[in-house]
Amino acid sequence: xxxxxxxxxxxxxxxxxxxxxxIGALAACIPRPAALAGQARRLASxxxxxxxTPATSHxxxxxxxxxxxxxxxxxxxxxxxxxxxxVRRCGRRGRRFFCDGPRRVPRAFGxxxxxxxxxxxxxxxxxxxxxxxxxxxxLLAAVDAPADDTLLWPVPSGFLGRGFGFVRRGPLxxxxxxxxxxxxxxxxxxxxxxxxxxxYADNGIEGYGNLVVVLHADATHTAYAHLRETxxxxxxxxxxxxxxxxxxxxxxxxxxxLHFEWWRRAxxxxxxxxxxxxxxxxxxxxxxxxxxxxxxxxxxxxVRPSRDG
Ligand SMILES: [Zn+2]
Numbered sequence: 001x002x003x004x005x006x007x008x009x010x011x012x013x014x015x016x017x018x019x020x021x022x023i024g025a026l027a028a029c030i031p032r033p034a035a036l037a038g039q040a041r042r043l044a045s046x047x048x049x050x051x052x053t054p055a056t057s058h059x060x061x062x063x064x065x066x067x068x069x070x071x072x073x074x075x076x077x078x079x080x081x082x083x084x085x086x087v088r089r090c091g092r093r094g095r096r097f098f099c100d101g102p103r104r105v106p107r108a109f110g111x112x113x114x115x116x117x118x119x120x121x122x123x124x125x126x127x128x129x130x131x132x133x134x135x136x137x138x139l140l141a142a143v144d145a146p147a148d149d150t151l152l153w154p155v156p157s158g159f160l161g162r163g164f165g166f167v168r169r170g171p172l173x174x175x176x177x178x179x180x181x182x183x184x185x186x187x188x189x190x191x192x193x194x195x196x197x198x199x200y201a202d203n204g205i206e207g208y209g210n211l212v213v214v215l216h217a218d219a220t221h222t223a224y225a226h227l228r229e230t231x232x233x234x235x236x237x238x239x240x241x242x243x244x245x246x247x248x249x250x251x252x253x254x255x256x257x258l259h260f261e262w263w264r265r266a267x268x269x270x271x272x273x274x275x276x277x278x279x280x281x282x283x284x285x286x287x288x289x290x291x292x293x294x295x296x297x298x299x300x301x302x303v304r305p306s307r308d309g
Contacts, residue, residue, distance in 0.1 A: 082107045084202075091206055094171070098252045103203040104210055104229030106298065112198075112235030115142065121197075122234030124204045127213065134265035135199075135215055144237055145195030147218035150276035152193045152241050154224065155258050156284070158184030164270040178268040179223070179261035186228060186256040188247040189291050193222050193262075193271075198236045198244075208259070209251025212244045220269075225259040226251050231294050241279065243291035 088101035108116055119142060120126050129136075161181040168177060192214055199221070200213035210227040228248025232238060249256045262271035279287065 087203065089203060089206075093207065093252060096252065098207070100203045100206060100209050100251045102250070104227075105201050105203070106231065106233050108233040108235055112233065112237075114235070116233070116235030119199075119235075121199045122202055123200075127200050127205055130199065130213070130215070130221060130266075131263070132266060135219055135221070139197075139199070139215060140217070140219060143197045143215055143217045145197070145217055145239070147196075147216045147220070148194050148240060148276075149274075151222070151262065151271055151274045152191060153275050153278060154191050154193050154222075154260055155182045155184045155188055155247060156191070156278075156287075157188045158182035158247070158258060160272070161257060164268075164272060176268075179225075179259050180271060181257050181259055183255065183257040184247045186246070186248055188256075189288075190224050190227060190244050190247055190258055191287065191291075192238045192240060192242050192244050193260075193275075194220075195240045196222075196238060198232045198234050198238060201230045201233050203250065207252035209253060210245065210248065211251075214238060214244070220262060220264045223259075223261040223263070225261070226253040226257060228256075229298075231298055241283075241287045241290075243287075243294050 084103060084105045084107050086101070087103045088099050090097065090099040090101075092098075108122070116122050119139060159182065161183045162177060164177055164180050166173065166176055168175060190212075194214070194216050196214040196216040198212060199215045200211060203210045205211055208223070208225040210225075210230055212224045212227065212230050212232060213221055214224075215221045224244055226248055227245040227250065230245035231243050232245070238244065247256050247258055253259070260271065262269050262274070278284070
């Protein structure tokens with residue numbers, strides 16, 4: 001009895017040993033599982049269709065004190081000198097009629113305006129050159145901000161929609177989507193994914209609507225399209241996470257969303273795997289307060305166009 005039972009037991013041990021060796025070998029073939037898990041976790045935090053909970057709204061004020069000294073963060077919140085003249089440029093692409101406006105861009109002033117004049121920032125020519133050959137050395141030298149390896153998620157209340165590449169169907173299938181789409185409510189805050197210099201903020205690039213382009217110290221640039229209004233102007237230096245404007249649907253767009261592009265030199269890149277995890281609750285709160293200050297400063301602007309967007 002004991003002999004006849006030990007044979008299948010030994011056979012079972014051999015099978016288990018072989019199986020565990022096979023699993024070990026398989027595991028060794030998978031590249032950097034920890035790195036992949038990190039990537040997946042980062043992406044999952046943006047793909048899920050959940051608006052970021054404002055850190056302030058539901059929490060107990062006693063357990064959620066105001067950040068110790070928010071003042072330094074607001075040093076770059078500038079009092080606006082009014083808005084640029086309202087322009088609505090309309091066109092047709094195929095059977096589609098669209099308008100790159102109404103233009104809602106604050107008027108440049110001070111040191112930033114002088115820098116923009118000197119470097120010809122904010123012009124369609126500069127935008128075209130940036131796309132065709134990348135930034136000049138002179139332009140890069142004007143970027144006075146550190147570059148971070150990761151990209152901050154640009155729309156706190158948005159989630160990842162259409163991805164990068166040949167993702168369209170139908171008549172536009174041959175056209176590469178040069179960025180990612182982030183659907184969000186109209187008026188939602190759009191943030192700079194990294195510190196940098198605003199090299200374009202206007203509505204003169206066909207299809208993009210109100211558009212902000214930020215050049216970063218590592219020679220990459222990011223573009224934020226279809227905005228309802230921008231809160232920045234060409235020549236301004238922005239910090240990582242600074243509010244750039246509001247989600248809208250200006251230009252060639254069907255519904256409110258941010259079309260976000262990330263370029264290295266003269267090539268559009270897929271930003272998806274480079275997004276950082278969402279900011280901590282304290283950092284989120286600081287960014288929200290800063291954005292609110294800027295929104296209020298802009299609301300006091302002398303020439304404010306009527307809101308029909
Ligand atoms: Zn898009």
